[in-house]
Amino acid sequence: MDYSIARRRMVEKQIRAKGITDPLVLDAMLQVPRHLFVEEAFWDQAYGDFPLPIGEKQTISQPFTVAAMTEALQLSGVERVLEIGTGSGYQTAILAQIVSKLYSLERLPDLARKARRILDSIGCAQVHIRVSDGTCGWEEAAPFDAIIVTAGAPSVPSDYLSQLSIGGRLVVPVGGRDKQVLRRVSRLGEQDYVEEELQDCRFVPLIGRFGWREGA
Ligand code: SAH
Numbered sequence: 457m458d459y460s461i462a463r464r465r466m467v468e469k470q471i472r473a474k475g476i477t478d479p480l481v482l483d484a485m486l487q488v489p490r491h492l493f494v495e496e497a498f499w500d501q502a503y504g505d506f507p508l509p510i511g512e513k514q515t516i517s518q519p520f521t522v523a524a525m526t527e528a529l530q531l532s533g534v535e536r537v538l539e540i541g542t543g544s545g546y547q548t549a550i551l552a553q554i555v556s557k558l559y560s561l562e563r564l565p566d567l568a569r570k571a572r573r574i575l576d577s578i579g580c581a582q583v584h585i586r587v588s589d590g591t592c593g594w595e596e597a598a599p600f601d602a603i604i605v606t607a608g609a610p611s612v613p614s615d616y617l618s619q620l621s622i623g624g625r626l627v628v629p630v631g632g633r634d635k636q637v638l639r640r641v642s643r644l645g646e647q648d649y650v651e652e653e654l655q656d657c658r659f660v661p662l663i664g665r666f667g668w669r670e671g672a
Contacts, residue, residue, distance in 0.1 A: 457499070457500055459489060459491055459499075459502075459503070462502075462503040463485070463486055463489070463490070463503055464486065465503065466485070466490075466503040466504075466505075466519055467482055467485050467486050470505040470519055470520050471485055471519060471520060471523045474520055476520075476523045476524065476527055477527075478526075478527045480531065480532075480533070480553075480554050481523050481526045481527045481550075481554075482523075483553070484526070484550045484551075484553035484554055485519065485522075485523055485550065487553050488546065488549045488550055488553065488578070489578065490502045490503060490516075490519065490546055491503070492574055492577075492578065493510070493516055493544040493545055493546040493549070493571075493574060494508050494509075494510060494516060494544065495510075495511075503519070505518055505519055505520055506518050507521075510543055510544040510567065511566070511567070512564050512566065512567060513660070514543050514544075514564070514567060514660055515543070515660060516543060516544040516546050517543075517546070517547060517606060517659070521657060522546065522547050522550055523550075524638075524654070524655065525547070525604055525606070525627050525638065526547070526550055526551065526554070526604075528625070528627045528638070528640050528654055529602040529604060529625055529627055530602075530625060531551075531554050531555055531602060533554055533555055533556075534555075534601075535555050535557070535600075535601035535602050535624075536555075536557040536559075536597075536599075536600050536601050536602075536621075537551055537555050537557065537558050537559065537600060537601065537602045537603070537604070538559045538560075538561070538593065538594055538597070538598075538600040538602070538603045538604070538619070539551060539558070539559070539560040539561070539603075539604050539605075539606065540560075540561050540590035540591075540593075540603070540604070540605045540606065540607065540662070541561070541562065541590065541605065541606035541607040541662070542560040542561065542562035542567065542568055542571045542585055543562065543567055543571065543606060544567070544570070544571060544574075545560075545570070545571030545572070545574050545575050547604070547606055548560045548571065548575060548580070548583055548585075549574075549575060549578065549580055551604070552575070552580040552582065552583055556582050558582065558583045558584065559583075559584045559586070559594050559597045559600070560583055560584065560585050560586075561585075561586055561587075561588055561589075561590035561593075561594060562585065562586075562587055562590070563587065563588065563589055563590065563663065563664065564587075565587050568585055568586075568587045571585065572585050584597070589664035589665055590605075590662070590664065591609075591613045591615070591662060591664035591665050591666035591667040592613070592615050592664070592665060592666065593613070593615040593616055593618075593619040594619070595615070595619065598618075598619035599619055599620060599621035599624070600619055600620060600621060600624060601620075601621050601623070601624045601625075602624060602625050602626075602627075603616050603619065603620055603624070603625075603626040603627070603628075604626075604627050604628075605626075605627065605628040605629065605662060606629075606659065607629070607659050607660055607661060607662035607663070607667070608629040608630070608631060608632075608633070608634075608635075608636040608657075608658075608659035608660065608661055608662055609628055609629065609630050609636075609662040609666075609667050609668075610630070610631075610632075610633075610662075610667065610668055611630060612626070612628055612630060612639070612641065613666035613667065614666070615666070616628065616641075617641065617643070617649060620641075620643045621643065622643050622644070622645060622646065623643065623644075624642070624643050625640055625641070625642050625643075626640065626641040626642075626643075627639070627640050627654075628641070629657050629659045633661050633668060634658060635656070635657075635658055636656075636657050636658070636659060637653050637654075637655070637656055637657070638653070638654040638655050638656075638657045639651060639652070639653055639654065640652045640654055
């Protein structure tokens with residue numbers, strides 16, 4: 457299978473055809489070899505428009521969702537970005553094509569370790585990955601111009617709001633344990649935040665101090 461052809465088809469049919477226009481996002485989706493972020497048994501399905509299992513009951517998000525969330529961050533390349541939920545590292549790799557100041561948090565050490573290995577192997581060594589409860593953000597590396605959360609939260613953890621720089625954007629799925637609405641929060645001033653609802657989505661739960669309880 458020629459993965460670069462599969463990737464081009466994915467970008468045309470599932471990403472551009474469904475309304476994603478940001479050239480930085482489209483180019484990043486063309487560059488990153490998505491199949492490397494799943495087990496070899498799934499390589500032939502890696503460019504389909506659906507999530508796939510990555511172990512530990514977690515999933516790599518569907519390509520369109522990754523593109524839509526990245527576009528919603530409105531990145532130009534100079535931003536300092538925080539991602540919560542490294543998972544397979546695929547969304548991280550997409551962000552790494554666009555920005556160089558990138559921080560990513562994952563609560564499960566094995567997933568973080570695997571993601572680190574793949575990211576290093578495809579030239580994304582600049583990404584900082586830490587294993588911790590991402591519901592508290594990454595205080596020492598804040599503030600961030602963009603924060604992206606790739607797990608569903610019951611409500612917006614307040615540390616994300618305080619760690620967002622003025623002018624920055626937070627994209628986070630908020631709602632029930634298995635179904636959420638993608639929300640974008642823009643910080644306009646010290647105490648001035650504007651919220652928009654972007655689309656329905658389904659993410660695995662954000663588990664932690666300011667998220668869901670494990671196994672509940
Ligand atoms: N962006 C990932 C999606 C992974 S699924 C990808 O493209 O593969 C969501 C991930 O969020 C899982 O790996 C899960 O372990 C992680 N997660 C859930 N709660 C978390 C928390 N409080 N802090 C950090 N990571 C968390």
